[in-house]
Amino acid sequence: MKWGVVVFPGSNCDHDCYYVLKHIFAQEVDYIWHKETHIDGYDCIILPGGFSYGDYLRTGAIARFSRVMFEIEKFANRGGLVIGICNGFQILLEAGFLPGAMHRNKNLNFICKYVTIRVENDKTPFTNIISQGRVLNIPIAHMEGNYYADNAILDELNRHNQVIFRYATVDGRCTEEANPNGSIDNIAGICNREFNILGMMPHPERCIEKRLGGEDGRVIFESILKWWEK
Amino acid sequence: MSLVKIYVSLKKGVLDPQGVTIKKALESLGYKGIADVRIGKYIEMKCDGVNKETIEQMCDRLLSNPVIEDYRFEIEEVK
Numbered sequence: 001m002k003w004g005v006v007v008f009p010g011s012n013c014d015h016d017c018y019y020v021l022k023h024i025f026a027q028e029v030d031y032i033w034h035k036e037t038h039i040d041g042y043d044c045i046i047l048p049g050g051f052s053y054g055d056y057l058r059t060g061a062i063a064r065f066s067r068v069m070f071e072i073e074k075f076a077n078r079g080g081l082v083i084g085i086c087n088g089f090q091i092l093l094e095a096g097f098l099p100g101a102m103h104r105n106k107n108l109n110f111i112c113k114y115v116t117i118r119v120e121n122d123k124t125p126f127t128n129i130i131s132q133g134r135v136l137n138i139p140i141a142h143m144e145g146n147y148y149a150d151n152a153i154l155d156e157l158n159r160h161n162q163v164i165f166r167y168a169t170v171d172g173r174c175t176e177e178a179n180p181n182g183s184i185d186n187i188a189g190i191c192n193r194e195f196n197i198l199g200m201m202p203h204p205e206r207c208i209e210k211r212l213g214g215e216d217g218r219v220i221f222e223s224i225l226k227w228w229e230k
Numbered sequence: 231m232s233l234v235k236i237y238v239s240l241k242k243g244v245l246d247p248q249g250v251t252i253k254k255a256l257e258s259l260g261y262k263g264i265a266d267v268r269i270g271k272y273i274e275m276k277c278d279g280v281n282k283e284t285i286e287q288m289c290d291r292l293l294s295n296p297v298i299e300d301y302r303f304e305i306e307e308v309k
């Protein structure tokens with residue numbers, strides 16, 4: 001598999017993604033500068049976390065117009081895998097690759113801590129080796145992680161099983177207490193209708209090695225590799 | 231030269247935790263009778279050769295997020 005990690009001005013989780021892919025999973029991986037006009041040969045592209053364009057105006061509002069996003073749109077339309085992590089998810093929402101919008105955290109604070117998320121759909125390239133209902137411990141670090149969608153969008157998401165992760169308690173219940181940021185329906189990650197674009201607020205690339213605090217993020221990357229093999 | 235004043239606000243029905251917090255802050259300062267506070271954005275643009283349609287386009291494409299925000303604007307002629 002060939003992976004690409006997009007770098008926008010202000011991205012800061014690109015190195016973690018690159019490190020994990022190259023040194024832990026021994027994958028072929030490139031950084032892709034946001035001005036790139038040609039992105040050939042990639043199988044999976046990651047939009048990493050960070051503060052692209054300083055979060056000016058709205059998170060991801062400016063990055064979505066980056067030159068490379070036109071190429072990524074074509075790439076995704078051809079079925080290429082795209083993962084937006086945190087700011088990456090925000091960019092995918094602003095660009096309309098995924099429905100809904102991100103909003104400021106309900107408690108108005110930047111939240112940086114491990115949370116538990118429940119896998120809602122195990123039939124995607126990103127979750128196929130994780131059983132539905134399994135709870136993962138993955139850190140979040142965001143100020144605008146409060147996912148909003150109106151009833152029409154929510155209905156669609158639920159009807160087509162596009163909700164992939166929800167904030168939950170350690171024993172797998174989606175309660176208000178388990179919701180760190182006020183996201184509607186405790187939504188932590190969603191896919192598009194074709195299930196080749198994933199957006200998630202937690203950072204799986206930050207918990208790949210036990211010595212760094214946890215390794216529940218591994219299963220997401222391992223799912224993609226497994227899916228690719230098939 | 232036109233001076234365009236754009237007001238971007240959260241759609242009705244979207245919870246505004248900043249507004250709630252600021253309402254409480256005002257009340258703790260002793261102000262009474264505040265029913266609701268909503269926080270929005272105010273953008274000022276000086277530009278030439280723009281009309282209502284152009285401004286709407288700018289708002290729809292970049293200046294507001296139509297999923298979660300509404301906008302209105304005024305165009306004034308200035309020297």
